[in-house]
Amino acid sequence: MTEANIVLEAKNITKQFPGVLASDNVNFDLRKGEIHALLGENGAGKSTLMNLIYGLHLPDKGEIFVNGKPIEIKSPNDSIAAGIGMVHQHFMLIPVFTVAENVMLGDEVTKRGSLDRVTVAAKINEISKQYGLDVDPNALVGDLPVGLQQRVEIVKTLYRNAEIVILDEPTAVLTPQEAEDLFRIMRDLTARGVSIIFITHKLKEVLAVADRITVMRAGRVINTVQPSETNEAQLANMMVGRQVILTVEKKDHAASGDILKVEGLSARDQRDLETVHNVSFTVRGGEVLGIAGVQGNGQTELSEALTGLRAPTGGKVTMDGIDLTGKSPRVMTEAGLAHIPEDRQRHGLVLSYSVADNMALCDYYRPPFSSRGVIQQKALDENARKLIDAFDVRTPSPFVNAGKLSGGNQQKVIVARELSRHNVKLVIANQPTRGLDVGSIEYIHSEIIKMRDRGVAVLLISAELDEVMALSDRIAVMYRGQIVAVVDSKKATREQLGLWMAGAHVETTQA
């Protein structure tokens, strides 16, 4: 490869945010037609670097070259003009618009004052055929599955003549099969001269698809390696900066009687669509039941219906024999439920409260935290110090706002609060490690296993198949609001689970 092949180069990029050096003298280059993976934990500076390249932030120092020429990128308009496109983790699509309308959004083609959908649709069809994207320009985006929506995002960048495409955590929302499709598309794109920057924290994917891998940690580039010269353990070490145990150590453990019993549960979502149909399962004391499934198959509504955040529309939920159907979160907590919510910032924390206040968020009204309606600040602080120690929460003090902590430490605050409650019989953990660094993931996994070993029933809901497989004793697969299969985790294979997650017909007998 010669210098001329480098389509994008970032030199000595430095970006300081208040209190954080998000990008510390970073050098990065992208060759024509390659997939260059950018690997790192959350907060390592991957997204910052890409936002700098895409023009969402301005660097304090450093230069960016496209095709060897220095360019100044002040806004996404500049980067788009330079042939750079970005597919964000959260899609920037309008569900009630068609694919064509979404694609032309911000760059509308008009014919005598009205939108020229025909021309745009023709161009989309052309792109779609050329790269094997299989996108129908006239479909409503809201009707498309997530995988296809992602392709619409890719079409959007290509439609704007992007030669460099940045994919930010593209597989987070996909089934293993959809991810395979995406990788095929990525290879097709590169074969036709498009260069791709692939941002991820998943080691397996990087090794499977990337031509080169650059690992970032704490705002710096640690190393750039070829996939053939490295392995998962080595990459993990580079990411975290120390030895990492990739598998969860788990002793065999005999499960006791049923703790959580769910019979025929149904629930509706905000739009009043029934997204959980007639779901039944049990979780026994001392076991982890993992619910696998692609995001958006009713897991959110299921966990909310089980934890009192959403009223079920049918069925029955009992915990240790007590009927808890449709009861309030307070009743459930007092009956022995510990809930690690899916969205820690929305449900789990009040970000502008101190760590200490957050650690008593559910128990503020009980002694010792309050007496006759008056909050006992001392008890709150003591409790916080104890939990900060016991759960290794990295915070300058208990009085710091929870919003100032890193995602991992925020999650630890929640885990500490929930698992330390004296009466826990059941843990419902929904996406307990989403977006966290490897160290925090390890820690939270071990805490969950500890609870199981103590005889507590654990319901784990996760879109990360690896996590479900690593932690669970049994695995249930959720597809379109139903439990389509329950298997013993020792007998489960990724491929089989992936098929179920994608809705393949279930033939295997249930465990």
Add this chain to the structure above:
Amino acid sequence: MKKLYFVMALLIVASMVLTACGASAPTAEDCSKEEVFCVGLVTDVGKINDKSFNQSAWEGVQKSQADGVADVVQFIETSDAKDYAKNIAQFGDAGYDVIVTVGFGLGEATAAAAATYPSVRFIGVDQFQAETVAGVSGLNFPEDNAGFLVGALAAMMSESHKIGAVCGTDVVPPVWRFGEGYKAGAAYADGMNGTTTEVFVVYHSDVGFDKTFTDPEWGAQTAKSMMDQGADAVFGCGGLTARRHYRRRPGWRLRHRRGHRPVPDPARSCFPHALLRDEAHHPRSCRPDQGHQRWFHR
């Protein structure tokens, strides 16, 4: 941060310089002196230019200065009823000789102030006194007479034989007297000319005192609906409320050309003389009719 301090320092220095320059500014005349004759005026909640009592009274006070009677004249607009006493005291404490308080709302505060400042003479515009208050001259007007004249004039001028009046609240007697006088005047004209004139009189009694005289939008709306019903002359009696449709409505002239005729400026109609258009331009003629006033008891 450095820049911030710089800007702040600059501001402080600037304000100090300005203070030094401004130190000599206060009014030269000292009202506490015997030989300096000062007249102060306190308005009711409302504006000095309300085309009504406040304005007429203030014009009178200004005239006293122009005529060489008063050396210093000042006014204070009241913005909240709880400030009545304070606003009067402002003049009282400064040694003013005459304090004019405008509006019956200030009646109680004026009576109280008269006791506090026995050497000051008070003129209470539109302040009815059940019992005589020492030091206060209440000015009341024969509003019914004025209303009568306007009503007669309107009925005589009207071609559609439909006339209207847009007034403040009838809870206030003078306003009520305007309205009733207007009706009577129209009836009188009808009797003279053998016409039958339909009279619409609407009071803005549905709102509080804060609003009834300061609601030009309502006034304009009401006047418009009267015109829509065919009225070709509308009388306004009620401060700013009655002002809008005369002064600001762009459509008015159009209507005028189509055959609608104006009634002379209603605000002026506080004084019967002012009804005649020519005289309205000569403030001198806006003198209270002495036959009806108790002018300076003492």
Add this chain to the structure above:
Amino acid sequence: MQEEKQSNSLIKQILQTISDNSLVPFLAILTAVVVGGVIIAFVGGNPILAYRGLIEGSFGSTKALSETAVWATPYIFAGLAVALAFKGGLFNIGAEGQLAVGAVASSLIGYALPEWLGYDLPAIIHLPLAVLFGVLMGGLWAAIVGWLKAYTGGHEVINTIMMNYIALNTTSFLLNGVMKDRSPTNVIARTPLIADSARIPPIFDGLRVHWGFILALLVAFGIWWLLNKTTVGFQIRTVGLNPDAAKYAGINVKRIIILTMALSGMLAGLAGTIEVTGLNYRHELGFSIGYGYDAIAIALLGKSHPLGVVLSAFLFAAMRNGATRMQFLTQMPVDLISMIQAFILLFVAADAIVRYIYRIKSKGERVVLTRGWGG
């Protein structure tokens, strides 16, 4: 020793909070004063003289101070009402109506109760009754809006505005009708004077400042304590900051919304009540107009902190009170004061302007006062 250290740190903490939160409001005030001065000069006035009048008129004498306190009293109560609602994530535009309801209710008890009973009540019973009734009615009035928000999702901004119309027009109806002062000379829509036993006495003879002002300061402290030290306050703040997390934490969000509105309405009702029992001794149509809206400005300027509310209430009171003197000295229209107030609010609300003028960097977290229309 321990205690001394704690009280020291408490003072430090308070000072820190003040300096952290008051920089932008302070600069906003400063900028507004400068802009106001330029405008005064532009229309031919003398800004220095005008501001001298403003300061003399509000702080220049014991009488001036007393009047400033008189003005500050309803502002503090009503400002706290709006601030408390902000803390609970609610935008109470209805302080105006709640205030009127409180004033009407307490004046009714004030003048009519002895008539109904047929004998005079001792002040120790009559005054608290009058105040309590006003407070309760104000609270009830606002609680309706809270209930609508909690159970039907009706937005409190619209509903409080609507309730204002109902309150003000009902007041007008009552004061022109059954509650009107029937004395022969009266033509004004107002209630009779309340009995002496229902009046809050002045603190000093000859000055109008009354014990209601002290009560306002105590209530401000009480609200701070309630919000920061009690479980109820914890619930209100949690619902205000993150209703989803509040629900997750087992807080009955609906009940807290109603409670917050009720408390807010009670404070607004208290503003009206104290004006009746402490100052006017009756309710008159047109008294207390606009306090409920000024209160929104006061709560915003005070960043919804009780101490901030007290300080900004004083600022507004001083401006309103000093306006007379300013007008007397310069013959500048009082509207100028409203304009300066509007500028202060503009600069506080659009703090980006102030930050830009003085090159202050944002400290990251933004204060979110209310949630949007989606609730």
